[in-house]
Amino acid sequence: MPALAVKSLYKVFGSRTDEAMRRLADGAPRDEALAGLPATAAVIDANFEVRPGEIFVVMGLSGSGKSTLIRMLNGLLRPTQGSVRVDGVELTTLRPAALRKLRREKISMVFQHFALMPHRTVLENAGYALEVAGLPKAERRERAMDALRMVGLADWADKLPHNLSGGMRQRVGLARALAAGTDILLMDEAFSALDPLIRREVQDQLLELQAELGKTIVFITHDLNEAMRLGDRIAVMRDGRIVQIGTAEEILTDPANDYVAQFVADVDRTRILTASSVMEKAQTTLDVNVGPRVAARALRENQTSVVYVTGPRKQFLGTVTEDEVLRALREGRQSLDGYVSTERVRTVTEDTAVADLFADCAESQHPVAVLDAKGRLAGVIPRITLLSALASTTPHEVPALDGPAEVDLVGAKGDPA
Ligand SMILES: Nc1ncnc2c1ncn2[C@@H]1O[C@H](COP(=O)(O)OP(=O)(O)O)[C@@H](O)[C@H]1O
Ligand SMILES: [Mg+2]
Known part of the structure; x- marks a missing residue:
């Protein structure tokens, strides 16, 4: 009801x-x-x-x-x-x-x-x-x-x-x-x-x-x-x-x-839309304690080349690439620990405005990681997703109204959301 x-x-x-x-x-x-x-x-x-x-x-x-x-x-x-x-x-x-x-x-x-x-x-x-x-x-x-x-x-x-x-x-x-x-x-x-x-x-x-x-x-x-x-x-x-x-x-x-x-x-749509509204599910997310064999299989099955690694409280730790998974396999390791890097991926929070994502997306080697308030991985944003999200929300072509004076009162421009 x-x-x-x-x-x-x-x-x-x-x-x-x-x-x-x-x-x-x-x-x-x-x-x-x-x-x-x-x-x-x-x-x-x-x-x-x-x-x-x-x-x-x-x-x-x-x-x-x-x-x-x-x-x-x-x-x-x-x-x-x-x-x-x-x-x-x-x-x-x-x-x-x-x-x-x-x-x-x-x-x-x-x-x-x-x-x-x-x-x-x-x-x-x-x-x-x-x-x-x-x-x-x-x-x-x-x-x-x-x-x-x-x-x-x-x-x-x-x-x-x-x-x-x-x-x-x-x-x-x-x-x-x-x-x-x-x-x-x-x-x-x-x-x-x-x-x-x-x-x-x-x-x-x-x-x-x-x-x-x-x-x-x-x-x-x-x-x-x-x-x-x-x-x-x-x-x-x-x-x-x-x-x-x-x-x-x-x-x-x-x-x-x-x-x-x-x-x-x-x-300004890039100010209204947030990271959480454009992010996607990370293809491959694994706990840091899984072995390289499991990681290799997951990468193969998901057709991706990077693992997003999480810790015991599901907090995001960083990424491991396909090459490193293979290296861990060769070196006979039991977990991904020691291979996780934070260098290749930028992190942002869920409420980050899309306008503030561009630099991170450009500089991040892998899709940007979106973290929730507890530091857990909420999703990722590949560059292409960011671009297509913007393309689908470009302002419509709108014919002029008779009384545009009214619209000035809205304050849509003034307040930098
Ligand atoms: N008690 C009232 N008596 C007569 N007209 C009223 C009264 N309250 C509101 N109005 C009129 O009703 C319209 C809507 O007012 P209101 O509900 O206060 O709008 P808003 O909250 O969106 O500014 C306005 O034209 C206003 O002048
Ligand atoms: Mg009122």
Whole structure:
């Protein structure tokens, strides 16, 4: 069952909303459809599901309806029409008390301008939602402390907010949401006010937390690079409508229409795509303790001339070439130990941008080794793979749009992802 399911969801502000809904039905752009009516269509016919543990990003320019959409997901706003289900429970027909309960137990929200209470400690701020929920003090403190630990602020628990930097304050906001212990987090431009470098840091931290906790996250941003970095899938909104839903790569390589294509046209793909998205499985990976006979057979069977050698904890040690395997055979050795070299192969981490791979690929005699956080071999990148990955993602030919001014707001060029 999806964590969140949205069907035919609409929100029209203003009056004469019935007439507005009738006019929107045929799919006309909202400004055209509602011309002359005292109504604004913020969200028009939204349909999507969010899987448990997924980071679902909603991306669009200012005014495209993102905040209105996310506020309907937790019942802060009542839809004009349509359905929102949270873990299968229809939210739009719940009575206020039941809605508050569901929100408390299932959904937390983090905002862009997250207001910390200045005279309360970081710990008290992090535990605020629990205080509102009426939890006893000891339990509150414990859960808030756990959450602060998760965001790396345990040492700051007893400080007052004015001691914290902007990035740290935003992490307290995240801690508050985590302390609530809900499975679903809604984040509305939660990082948008931060400097690029700090922002990058909290993005990394969110990804780490996500890997650990497996929360379901709906993350709103107007920043394409942020969307691409964080989103398992991305929904692109324009003028109230969702115009495409897909992975970062789907949206880059197969934009649904000219608008999306234009939106992503300026993205430097070599900065979005990472080593892990272009790497391949190493043909021949062997433990350092295997004998040269086994290695020789593996090379023959895989039709390759180099072994990627790993140690007892699967960590990458280096390479052994075909010639050396033969030498080890002649010398009657029982293992590859003593023949492993780190000279002939460059190593990079999984999150290395493709743009930063060229020098390594050029200088590495064998395909570059991609290592995970624990130093294990995640994959390799042969030169030819790097080149073909780039060829298949060169920007599409996109006809010019009528209103290119809008696109300048995206910030796709500015932020060096
Ligand atoms: N409470 C409201 N009353 C009237 N119009 C609103 C209200 N909230 C949002 N809008 C309008 O709905 C549209 C979408 O706004 P919003 O959801 O805030 O977009 P975003 O978060 O993408 O910037 C905008 O045209 C905005 O002016
Ligand atoms: Mg908004």
